Amino acid sequence: MKLHLIRLAKAQGEARFPGIGHFRSYVLKEPKEVAGAYMYLLLEGELVIDLPDKSYLHLEPGEAAYLPGPHRLVPVGESVIGEWKLSR
Numbered sequence: 001m002k003l004h005l006i007r008l009a010k011a012q013g014e015a016r017f018p019g020i021g022h023f024r025s026y027v028l029k030e031p032k033e034v035a036g037a038y039m040y041l042l043l044e045g046e047l048v049i050d051l052p053d054k055s056y057l058h059l060e061p062g063e064a065a066y067l068p069g070p071h072r073l074v075p076v077g078e079s080v081i082g083e084w085k086l087s088r
Contacts, residue, residue: 006043006080022085032073037086039066045079 001017005025008015014026025043040047042059049057049065050072057065066086073081 005082009043009080022087023083025080025082028073028075028079028081030075033070034067034073035070037066037068038071039084039086040064040073041082043080043082046076047079047081048074048076050074 003015003017005015009025009027014024016024028045028047040049040059041064042061044061047059049059049067051057051067052070059065068086
């Protein structure tokens with residue numbers, strides 16, 4: 001199955017693969033607090049990820065990050081993100 005994740009996320013707000021419950025792509029317009037373990041792939045836009053120790057990650061399209069604990073997603077403008085919820 002092939003899906004155009006950016007186009008679908010922009011048209012519907014979110015895109016998922018049927019049967020793959022822990023993955024989604026979505027449009028992020030506002031900061032978001034996150035508590036669990038996630039992996040992100042930035043598909044479009046720019047994203048800053050604030051970490052609890054006051055450091056941060058800066059992602060550009062095509063870059064990915066694994067975060068095992070709490071963090072805050074801060075889009076620079078509108079961003080499209082691929083997100084995997086991970087179980088520990």
